[in-house]
Amino acid sequence: MIKSCILMLCSVFLLLTIETAFAAEPGYTLIEAYQTTAATVDGKWTTATEWSDAYILPMTGTTLGANGIWAYKMDSSSTYLMSFLIESPDSTNDATDKWVICIDGSNDGGTAPKADDVKIEITGHTTLTMYVGTGTAWSVIANKAVTWKDSLATSAYNSANHYILELKADKGALGDWGANPPPHGVYVSMYDASNTAAGTVAWPPTSADNPSRYGLIASYDATVPEGTSIAFITALSTFAVAATIFMKKRVSLPKL
């Protein structure tokens, strides 16, 4: 009992430490999962288990389902290749539909994007634009070898046809910070121009322009057992992720 209490207190302390140090949006945390299966960038679940080795989160609320999900995993076998999946409830092809992924490479926050911050924006299901921070705003840059594909497809999370995005980016090509492991800030969003009432649906529900309120890729996990799904739910993530990181780091508790 005493050890359980100590573990809980340590986990809460670790969480507070993470959130204080990295200034991420509270409650929006994940771990960089090392993939066991490489994703095929074809805008759909190529196999039923293609993303089962990723860290999967709901875009909104606490339920993995038709309102949208996103997933992230890392291939460290040769380059540090970041793979993203985003599923939107959107099923209409509009010229101003938008996917956005932002990464704060050094995770140094700030209320405006800096030189280590990148934004990947895909508009109208056709056009990718990349940006880097200037210190006060975003500046367009050439595509840094990001590959992507979206399409209308079904999935285990939404049986109706809906847009699914798959995207890969090499950390090393994105910036000087690419040689570093997490922590990285991360923000993803989707916008359906046929559903302006919903507006931009984002994880976290903040702004792409404000890295201090991005979510957090807090750590990495090179030991995910093959075939094991590590899907989590945001509602559990604040405490559970802190505890998971705590356990995975195998920090020794003082013997009482």
Ligand SMILES: [Ca+2]
């Ligand atoms: Ca695929």
Ligand SMILES: [Ca+2]
């Ligand atoms: Ca649409």
Ligand SMILES: [Ca+2]
């Ligand atoms: Ca930054």
